[in-house]
Structure formats: C-alpha cells, structure tokens
Amino acid sequence: KAGVTQTPRYLIKTRGQQVTLSCSPISGHRSVSWYQQTPGQGLQFLFEYFSETQRNKGNFPGRFSGRQFSNSRSEMNVSTLELGDSALYLCASRRTGGDYGYTFGSGTRLTVV
C-alpha cells in the first residue's frame, strides 16, 4: 500500500516567487492536512481539507493557500515568498469515520534565497 507522497522533495526558490507543493494521500484517505516545520517554531498547522473543502485553517497569512481535488490529492501554494518561508512542509492524510492516526509524507524541503 503506497504511503503519502509529496513532491518535490526539495525546492529552491527566490524571494518574491511563488511555489506549489503537491501531496497524494493514501488511497481511501479523504482528509489531508498540511504542516510547516521550522527549527524555531516547530510544527505548525496550516490547513486541513476534506472532500475538496477546507475545514480548518491555521494562523498563517493569506499568502498560504491550498486546495484539494476530487481524487483527494492536495496542493498548497505560497505566493510572494519570503526568507522566513524556508521550512519543511509536511502533508498528512487520514481515514475518516473513526479516529485513526495521521499518516505523514516525507515532506518538501523549501529553501527561499
């Protein structure tokens, strides 16, 4: 059974650019969440999607956005990149209809220069 797949694994962007990260959840998982991990702030919740609808959003500026497609795949977009956006971005998916632990991907390491 394939795990949560995040692409790309590494990304280098310039300040002011925008970036799109992709996440393919485990087959059958309809909930996808995104987290930002930095040494200073730790793991912070960005947003969660279920059935193409954003159900919850963390305390991040509007430059951070996301969406989910009908096949449950999700993308997150960061516009007008800042140096402080350099981080590991983790995607997690879970089954719904009960409480099951989240399964995480290996993340996308974004470096903004």
Add this chain to the structure above:
Amino acid sequence: AQTVTQSQPEMSVQEAETVTLSCTYDTSESDYYLFWYKQPPSRQMILVIRQEAYKQQNATENRFSVNFQKAAKSFSLKISDSQLGDAAMYFCAYRSSPDAGGTSYGKLTFGQGTILTVHP
C-alpha cells in the same frame, strides 16, 4: 487553545535500556486524542502510539507504552529494550475530539520535540 509541552529537548539511553519521554498538555476539553510521533532523519513522521482520553487504560504497542494521567494532563512515552533504530526526534501531539468542531477540528498541536540518542 490547547498547548503541548515537552520539557526534555534531548534524552539519551543505552541500547537495551528503558527511557521515558515526558509530555504535558493544557486543554479545557474532556474528550481528545493524544499521539506520539517519531521523526527519524528521513523526515517522515511515524505514528508510534495513540491514546483516547476517555480510555483509562494506558496504550501499548510492543516496546512502546504510555503513562496517561488525565487529571495531571500528562502523557509520557516509555520505550523498553531501546534499539539503535529508535534514535529520532519524538513529538507529542494533541487532537480535539471530532465533536469539538470549530477551530480545533482536524488539527494536531505538537510539542517542541525531544531528540532521543541511543548509545550502543
């Protein structure tokens, strides 16, 4: 808002020995879920163990067990017979019950993590 605190930035243990990682949390909710995740250098967060707050029995998964003290809002992880492969960053995480709704739904709140080193 809920908070999770891991007071041990680093811990070390000898192979085959037992180590306990601490976690405390703050919440006004009565029903919730707690998790321990492991993040090795490969970066992937791996679920180690989960506990449902309404269950008084402590969860166990092979060599991993928890000491869940609901009144004290404490959730420690005990690793028995430590192995070299246990070396990683360990995160404690909190999630509200689905009934909580609102801004808590679906969100994991993490502690700052504990780096575990296993010495051969």
